Amino acid sequence: MKHLPALIVVLFLLLSAGCAVDPGAPSETAPGEFQTVQGLLQAAADTNNASLRAEYQLEAAKRLQDKGDYPSARQLLDSMQTDDLGRAPGRIYRWIQARDIVNRGSREDAEELAGRISPDLVSRLPSDERKRAVRDLAGLYELADQPLKTFRVLMNGYAVIDESEWQPYNQRVWEALKSIPDDSLSNEASRASDANPQGWLELALSLRATDRFAIEPRAEAIRQWQKNWDSHPGARALPDELSIIATLPEQxxxxxxxxxxxxxxxxxxxxxxxxxxxxxxxxxxxxxxxxxxxxxxxxxxxxxxxxxxxxxxxxxxxxxxxxxxxxxxxxxxxxxxxxxxxxxxxxxxxxxxxxxxxxxxxxASEDEVRQIATRLHNKDHRNALVFAPAGDWGSRMIEAFESAHEKTDDARMIRAVRYDEGENLNRVVADGFSINSSRQRANQLMRDTGATMQYEPRRRQDIDAIVLLAAPEQARQFNPLFAFYYGGDLPVYGTSLLYHGTPDPSRDSDLDGIAFTDIPWILDSEQTxxxxxxxxxxxxxxxxxxxxxxxxxxxxxxxxxxxxxxxxxxxxxxxxxxxxxxxxxAIRRHQIWARFEKGRPRLLDDSSPELRGGTQ
Missing domain, CATH: 3.40.50.2300 (Response regulator)
Known part of the structure; x- marks a missing residue:
């Protein structure tokens, strides 16, 4: 049978660690009656009942996760034949998958699985597993950045959690609600039929209807909601944030x-x-x-x-x-x-x-540089070439950039190229891209061989992104040079330094393709x-x-x-x-992003691809 070798491998790994199998366990024993994971795996290998085998494997994987042995649980899940899983085992399989993904913190895998399962999965699991499943599936949707589905999962949890757990639980509900877009929030309110989601959605909509800077109206909205929904879990254990906002007028x-x-x-x-x-x-x-x-x-x-x-x-x-x-x-x-x-x-x-x-x-410019480092990390750019002006400011920016990178788990390379005001930027870029080294190698080869040959210089291949710290006047010279020296495929990132704040398409067209971060005051046209x-x-x-x-x-x-x-x-x-x-x-700021297109900044979001102007 195709499943046996993989099962035996997992079983062998566990047995080789000195674990014992349940002695004399009947081959048709219910999964919950086994005392050990090894007994479950042995029974799965022995039985010819495919449905029972899946139950044994799933129970074993769940217990391995409970013990913190996620790698062995993942290996067991990978060994399973999932095409013929019934509905009930299939639901448990997807729940255990979600637990594994949340443990690993894989956003990519979370997005993939979140697209295949429904928040209602919780209510279809065995009743004794629903409390844990709520936590795990909410974690999956949080990791996948799907706050509406997170909210829906959490609404299933009030039936299985104790009132003593409401405070931290309600905080999690509120965090999800804050991230749901306005249109989705209104649509959800129109379809909600149960009191718990109805109450939460009414509170969220009432606060969004008030100016976010108006302290007294927002405090009054919270107090009025508590009065109207006095038996609601949220009103009886208000999230900390809302409790403080409700008292801000006094503070x-x-x-x-x-x-x-x-x-x-x-x-x-x-x-x-x-x-x-x-x-x-x-x-x-x-x-x-x-x-x-x-x-x-x-x-x-x-x-x-x-x-x-x-x-x-x-x-x-x-x-x-x-x-x-x-x-x-x-x-x-x-x-x-x-x-x-x-x-x-x-x-x-x-x-x-x-x-x-x-x-x-x-x-602080350091906030902007740290934000660039975060974006490079999120876009999986591993090797950045930083062009920074000479002097104290440029040194501080490079130090902040390197410090931000050190806080990530990835081994990344950062190389800094410094330039002086009025310096020949053609030479600065050529040296930064190692174009001159490429020419020197070719010339040396011709001298050594005595042959005349044609060659095309190559830029260094160990960089996958450029960070440009320059004012508009210098940036308009740098950007075309990046393309001229064979770096037109590299994404370029900058700070607010390279934008004066007012669109100037005739001059800023040379900045096309550069993604930069700036404050909403500058980039958001709705500022009054x-x-x-x-x-x-x-x-x-x-x-x-x-x-x-x-x-x-x-x-x-x-x-x-x-x-x-x-x-x-x-x-x-x-x-x-x-x-x-x-x-x-210290107050830290997270700015918004834009990219120059036809000389004008166009707003970006975190999912926008980093494309250069000539490749869009």
């Missing part, structure tokens, strides 16, 4: 001191941040007339931040926003806890622990405050457009620090990106 700062350089060399950036902050303040007041915030503004160029902060101790505001200069932050090294919470608008490394109640937020501020302050907008967005987000962050700090994984969608708080109080 929001009522007195804020904004400390920025409004005179001197940095007055331009300081004023741009101030105008963004004030624009958000008035926007918030329009969305929520109950907003009651007293704002004072202080020029850090007159007296310095340390002196201003000391004076503020007497006024005792609820929050200080600023300073903007790194040097002003460096003076806080000797603090263990800030008497008044500070939301600083820059980042500075601390040798020891960061002072308590100090939060750092800014437009940006054109208003640009019209009111044209000179500031031309030079410091992105700092308007920093000011806007710093205002909204001020009221959301509690939820960012207390709810692990909580994210705020802002004008500078999706924001989350790291354990040390």
């Amino acid at each position: 929001r700062p009522e007195r804020i001191a904004l400390t920025l350089p409004l005179s001197g060399a940095l007055s331009g950036p300081g004023k741009a941040v101030r105008e963004g902050f004030l624009a958000a303040f008035y926007e918030d007041l329009g969305n929520d007339p109950q907003t009651a915030i007293t704002l004072t503004i202080h020029d850090t160029n007159k007296g310095g931040f340390s002196r201003i902060y000391a004076d503020l101790l007497e006024a005792d505001p609820d929050l200080v926003v600023g300073p903007l200069r790194k040097e002003s932050l460096a003076g806080l090294n000797n603090q263990t806890r800030m008497p008044i919470p500070v939301l600083a608008l820059n980042y500075v490394p601390f040798e020891g622990p960061m002072p308590e109640q100090l939060y750092q937020f800014g437009l 405050l940006r054109p208003q501020l640009g019209k009111l302050f044209p000179s500031l907008g031309e030079r410091y457009d992105r700092l308007f967005a920093l000011g806007v987000d710093s205002y909204y962050l001020a009221s959301r620090l509690p939820v960012l700090e207390q709810v692990e994984g909580y994210q705020m969608k802002g004008r500078t990106g999706t924001l989350r708080m790291a354990p040390d109080g």
